[in-house]
Amino acid sequence: MRNRQATQLLFEMSRPGRRGASFPPSDVPEQPLSQLIPESQLAAAPPELPELTEPDVIRHFVNLSTMNMSVDTHFYPLGSCTMKYNPKRHERLASLPGLVDLHPYAAEESSQGMLEILYELQDMLAEISGLPAVSLQPAAGAQGELAALLVAAAYFRDRGEQRSKVLFPDSAHGTNPASARLAGFDCVQLPSTDDGFVDLNRLREQLDDQTAVFMITNPNTLGMFEREISTISAMVHEVGGLVYIDGANMNAILGIARPGDFGGDMMHYNVHKTFTGPHGAGGPGAGPIAVRDFLADYLPGPLVTKSPEGSCQLQHPAKSIGRVRSHFGNVGILLRGYCYLRTLGALGLRQVSEHAVLNANYLLAKLKDVLPVPQGDRCMHEFVATAKPLAQDRGITAMDLAKRLLDYGFHAPTVYFPMVVPEAVMIEPTETESRETLDAFADTIVQIASEDADFVHQAPHETPVSRPDEVQAARQPILKWTPACE
Amino acid sequence: MAYLENTSDQQREMLETIGVASIDELFDQIPADLRLGRSLDLPPALTELDLTAHLGQLAAANSAKQGACFLGGGAYDHFIPAAVDEIASRGEFYTAYTPYQAEASQGSLQAFYEFQTLICQLTGMDASNASLYEGGTSVSEAVFMAMRVTGRHGKVVLLGSLHPEYRDVVQTYLSRLECEVVVVPTLEGTADAAHLESVLDNQTACVVIQQPNFFGCLEQVQELTEQAHRVGALSIVSCDPISLGLLTRPGDYGADIVVAEGQSLGTPLQYGGPYLGILTCRQKFIRKMPGRLIGQTTDRHGNRCFVLNLQAREQHIRRDKATSNICTNQGLIALRATVYLSLLGKQGIREVAELSCRKAHYAAERLTAIDGLDLAYDRPFFKEFTLRCRDGAESVSRQAAQAGFDVGPLLSRFPDGNPHDLLVAVTEQRTRQEIDQLADALAN
């Protein structure tokens, strides 16, 4: 039963004099504050934060949490996002005393346990990628992309080469061009073939001595393995360029194929996707990068190295591009990734991909009559179907379908991405879902396809809110509560 | 254990439905010569029980937490009320994705809207985004934003008293652009205003100020901000959010963009991350902001609700012309800060700031009474100060560690850092007894 007061804002619940936390009185000799801080630097009054009790705060946020869908509560087949189950033990272990309370400037000799974990994680990520040098520093995939592109730029500069272009297919994630621009490169977007693969002719036309990096997601964003990936890599290498693998879709190929073996020179992982970070309603993630040995000297540091005696140290690579963030990295997320890899081992990891691919292909088979897949009957860990026939025949668009699924207790798939498929519905079930769940999801889509179009067009009907007015939000942005709003 | 669901019978039936004989066949699209013909060489799988023991041993090998923590340098050991962990460990929050699907995410969206409001209240600024990675990248994003706002791409000025790692990050981010990064030297612990004056010109996009600065000293923020404004540059202030319980809010002295490392607001130290990047600005700059923004609107039934707003700035729409490449942010850490600030309220934040400030001053008094230890700079400070050690900082740090206390970082760990200097940070968690014990240990 929904709590109707749950949507009050903290600020509307505030009453002067309430307290949610208290602190002991000062135990050091009292001095007037003005003797410690110059008057001119002291605020006249404390900031106008709301005043609430702990029970107020707990009830407020627990009720808010019930207005979310999440992996713990719902099937969440959001394509490209790998919404798999997040093991509870790993949450606990990342919070162990000695790990969770370790200061980033603690001395190396008193951080050996932590450094050992991070060292071992570097090793495991190198093995899984087939690329020998790993930096755990990037805070998320997009930062990994930026870091790797800067590594590439530094490498070319050392070779006396001025290369200006970064290439990527039109199905690429938006972060690829955004990172390339930030790294000071010109962006060249390549149209894909009709069946969604890299168009080798278009690629050949663009490759020249100005080509720095070709960025490619493999399996690609359509959920297909780029069959020609070795040819593509060879073409890029032939003009002296580097191949970057966006690791967003690693969940499909763990222990089966490695970016380093199919021609990649650099890649990033999304620990919050592939290795159960978890997602945290938008983060934090972690985006370690792995590169070939000739790029290792340029990695952002610090890295963890191990002396022959077995002790671990922090070290900045000789020609490092510099830091991309303060401190070591998103260690709390890296620890969860470490726990996951240690729980699975080589066999478990391979099974993850096998079952992710099995589940995706099963759903594809169950759905293709209602939601055809332009790329054909097989996929890797996800597939991109089109709601175009449904929109044409019944007036039910991909957006309508997505919204209506919420009424049935399923999170929506990714819709309208990648842009190369009209009315795209991108479905990634992950390996941690049962056949029963997949069946129920498929049956629901079939059912929605036969529902009254107007009714579906007004969906969702069962959620706390329905079809927010985004145009109004963007035209007159209200980005914070103010008393005058009331 | 890979957390798999389907029994072998189910797998067989699923393969039949697909129309293939085996799972292997599903991987036919990967050319055979590209497949790894062996098992990955990884350490053996551990059961939950074994893993727990293994991690327990490694965690115990970190002996840093035997005594009290006086470490600072941008990450601080503030107290975290239990309700913060309680809320942040709700699966409905931490196993949700970015709230693109508003109807399925009102809980997160409202919490982030509340986060944006709380951060504005704290900083005195008009608008806050829904978080960036951490303090250093927030400074970098603010610098890019200042270039967009001013249309000036020629010069960026960083005060030398900005955290050296943040400076390093800005330099990395700007390394491929033709923009001069000028670092203004520090004079007796704070920015050299005359030197700043000499480098400012009409090509300068911004001046980046840290308050309190890396050495713990309070900068003349108002004057520095006015200096920036006189040449049409933006004033970017990187602040300690806890200090705003006591110190003048940046919005009140004219800062244009305020950034912060938000770790102090309810997030544990966890060896450096995940932390919380805060970025706020004046209203007129909101469309130039990086990162996600949550906005209020109404739904089909006229009810108040919240959505991701102004998305046309972001990489998934604007691609190479986005205001930033950021996608994943620090949602869960922003939630922690939201719960933390709502528990503390206006009185609580004041108390934490005041206690930290008073105890830091007591610690400074006790430590500098020891022969060979002095304040490096005769400047006002908040909760952290630079201690100058006549016989070198290393031996003082070692002496403290032997008594179970962590002090630092040693400034020798940073380029050009004085090997005689180390930072001492004191939060509300430190007791008079701990401070006295530290002083006694160093006095011997």
Add this chain to the structure above:
Amino acid sequence: MPPAELRFLKTHEWALADGDIVTVGISDFAVTQLTDLVYIELPQVGTSLAAGAEFGVVESVKAASDLYSPVSGEVVEVHSELEEKPEILSNDAYGDGWIIKIKANDLSEMDGLLDSAAYEKHCEAEAH
């Protein structure tokens, strides 16, 4: 068919010369493609533009498009009311919805633009 007196860029800007002052807007087709406009970023008066240079951005909730100048010259007037009320543009793209006026350096640049028939063909091709 779009008004015959206008000239067009393939990127959907229109231009209308009156003496050496060229008024610039975007086409009905572009407005329809973008759906609900939420914001327009305008240049400052006095900005000098090369032909084909970006001078602003139009945004809807889920898309953003750069605006390109049809001719070279100096921006002499901007329709700043659009910043607050982008719907003016949606309602009358070829009239009240004009965006900027440019004092053109070389009016012969107008000759290189599409006429309305050619532009209409271009839109038909793009819609497919």
